[in-house]
Amino acid sequence: MTxxxxxxxxxxxxxGLCHELLPEIVDLxxxxxxxxxxxxxxxLRGDAATAVRACPRLALRVVG
Structure with a gap:
């Protein structure tokens, strides 16, 4: 599953916090x-989960 x-x-x-935490797949x-x-x-699952939790606007989620 992707x-x-x-x-x-x-x-x-x-x-830009998501880019700081997950620069492998997030550019600005x-x-x-x-x-x-x-x-x-x-x-990258762990780093993605951290970025989702850390987003100050709750604007990220992992789907799939």
């Missing part, structure tokens, strides 16, 4: 909003 990181765009305020656009560049692989 897991993906999803962003709740209305909730996101471009703080020119305004600081996250761009998810790949799936949440097995070796």
């Amino acid at each position: 897991r993906q990181l999803r962003v709740d765009w209305p909730a996101c305020q471009a703080r 656009d020119e305004w600081g909003y996250p761009i998810v560049t790949g799936p949440v692989t097995d070796d």
Whole structure:
């Protein structure tokens, strides 16, 4: 099963914490909003869960 990181765009305020915690699959656009560049692989599951919990706007979730 492939897991993906999803962003709740209305909730996101471009703080960039997700990129700091998960730079392997989260880049930032020119305004600081996250761009998810790949799936949440097995070796990134823990880091993805940390990023979801740490998001100050609760704008992230892992699906799949």
